[in-house]
Amino acid sequence: MAFDLRLTKHLGETRIDFALEAGAGATVLFGPSGAGKTSVLNMIAGLLRPDAGHVRVSGDTLFDADARIDLPPERRRAGYVFQEPRLFPHLRVRDNLRYGAPGGLLDMAAIGFLGIAHLLDRWPRTLSGGEARRVAIGRALLGAPAFLLLDEPLSSLDRARREEILAAIEHIRDTVRLPILMVTHDASEAERIGTRIVTVG
Numbered sequence: 466m467a468f469d470l471r472l473t474k475h476l477g478e479t480r481i482d483f484a485l486e487a488g489a490g491a492t493v494l495f496g497p498s499g500a501g502k503t504s505v506l507n508m509i510a511g512l513l514r515p516d517a518g519h520v521r522v523s524g525d526t527l528f529d530a531d532a533r534i535d536l537p538p539e540r541r542r543a544g545y546v547f548q549e550p551r552l553f554p555h556l557r558v559r560d561n562l563r564y565g566a567p568g569g570l571l572d573m574a575a576i577g578f579l580g581i582a583h584l585l586d587r588w589p590r591t592l593s594g595g596e597a598r599r600v601a602i603g604r605a606l607l608g609a610p611a612f613l614l615l616d617e618p619l620s621s622l623d624r625a626r627r628e629e630i631l632a633a634i635e636h637i638r639d640t641v642r643l644p645i646l647m648v649t650h651d652a653s654e655a656e657r658i659g660t661r662i663v664t665v666g
């Protein structure tokens with residue numbers, strides 16, 4: 466089982482009750498704005514503490530309220546690509562990528578499929594939206610994650626840029642074979658990427 470989740474959380478007026486058992490491939494979370502999709506990703510990554518439930522990924526328990534297990538984010542081995550790329554503005558692309566692999570060599574072979582080798586000396590502010598997104602995905606992969614969380618990785622991109630990112634996600638799903646949990650609002654993206662589609666809210 467790639468993802469075995471049961472999550473309960475009160476956030477202001479919103480109550481999130483979410484359960485998922487999903488195997489290999491890409492699981493797409495699809496649902497209206499405000500349903501709690503980003504909060505679900507944050508609970509898996511360890512950035513938001515559930516009120517109750519558990520988070521198990523590929524057999525490892527990352528959180529279990531009853532057993533009082535709550536691994537800190539840095540021990541969860543999540544590659545998290547946020548809704549905005551969140552690159553460090555004061556670091557060139559090369560050093561943003563290195564941040565994903567502290568102490569390690571920049572393994573460009575592992576991320577060659579992202580087509581960002583020519584951007585290494587650039588500053589984040591000079592990147593297009595699609596380039597920044599690809600660098601953010603590269604940074605997440607260089608941390609040697611056990612799984613990938615993608616929060617609307619195609620939002621605010623034009624059609625050509627979306628196609629590049631979609632192809633990259635398909636490569637990660639089919640060739641790198643990392644379990645993926647991806648949030649989207651878009652039904653055609655959900656159909657294309659999702660090994661399975663789960664509605665939230």
Ligand SMILES: Nc1ncnc2c1ncn2[C@@H]1O[C@H](COP(=O)(O)OP(=O)(O)OP(=O)(O)O)[C@@H](O)[C@H]1O
Nearest residue numbers: 476477478479496497498499500501502503504505
């Ligand atoms: N700290 C908080 N306090 C109160 N309410 C919150 C808090 N964080 C999130 N919420 C509310 O919880 C709900 C779920 O938010 P979340 O961002 O997870 O939704 P989402 O499905 O990812 O939405 P979107 O698709 O718009 O990004 C929203 O109604 C939001 O306003």
